[in-house]
Amino acid sequence: METDGGTTILIDTPPELRLQLIAAGVSKVNAILFTHDHADHVHGIDDIRALSDRGDVPIEMYGPPDSMARLAKRFAYIFDDSIRPLPGTSKPEGRAHPVPPGKSFRIGDVDITPVSVPHGPTSVYGYRIGNLGYITDAKELPKEAIRAFRGVDVLVLNALFRTPHPTHLSVSEAVAAAQKIGARETWLTHLTHRTGHAELAAELPPGIAPAFDGLTVQVN
Numbered sequence: 001m002e003t004d005g006g007t008t009i010l011i012d013t014p015p016e017l018r019l020q021l022i023a024a025g026v027s028k029v030n031a032i033l034f035t036h037d038h039a040d041h042v043h044g045i046d047d048i049r050a051l052s053d054r055g056d057v058p059i060e061m062y063g064p065p066d067s068m069a070r071l072a073k074r075f076a077y078i079f080d081d082s083i084r085p086l087p088g089t090s091k092p093e094g095r096a097h098p099v100p101p102g103k104s105f106r107i108g109d110v111d112i113t114p115v116s117v118p119h120g121p122t123s124v125y126g127y128r129i130g131n132l133g134y135i136t137d138a139k140e141l142p143k144e145a146i147r148a149f150r151g152v153d154v155l156v157l158n159a160l161f162r163t164p165h166p167t168h169l170s171v172s173e174a175v176a177a178a179q180k181i182g183a184r185e186t187w188l189t190h191l192t193h194r195t196g197h198a199e200l201a202a203e204l205p206p207g208i209a210p211a212f213d214g215l216t217v218q219v220n
Helices: 017-024 045-055 065-074 143-149 171-181 197-203
Strands: 009-011 031-033 059-063 094-098 105-107 110-119 122-129 132-135 154-158 185-189 208-210
Touching (some): 017 045, 045 059, 045 094, 059 105, 059 110, 122 143, 132 143, 154 171, 197 208
Parallel strands (some): 009 031, 059 094, 154 185, 185 208
Antiparallel strands (some): 105 110, 110 122, 122 132
């Protein structure tokens, strides 16, 4: 997301990140928020090399303490300042910031609150970023999470299949959770090819729609 003040925040570093950044026209990032450290959310992290090279400073990265610790171990060459590239080469550089759930912090001109939600037997972070709510990989939204996101203008929420899944919201579960939050717009994400876009869009209630690659949303 990019704020009016020019702050650009990236959420997660999924595979093929470089291609996604090019398609979106993103050439700088002020910070990265990690929801958790599962492979489909972090294994494009090496592609931040172009971003940190351009800024010539490590990129500030925030996320759950356990996830940030595992990332620092798994990708030590990114986070360990003692590991330096050979002369004439470069490496992606990041600075890890473990943040506790519910503890707000500020990046540039925007306040951010991490909200813990269950993802099967584990927990992941959703983020409230001003009037934007972003939740991925949740299996359910506890009452505390509903309260934390209530009042957002735009909500991005995961919905995997029409059928129940042990670690993700189904489409019907996501719709019910979105209606409890009551955002002006809700965009369903983390969908699969089992669900056709036009078919799903036709059956969803007003104010809730399936997201798509390249979607741009204005948040009040």
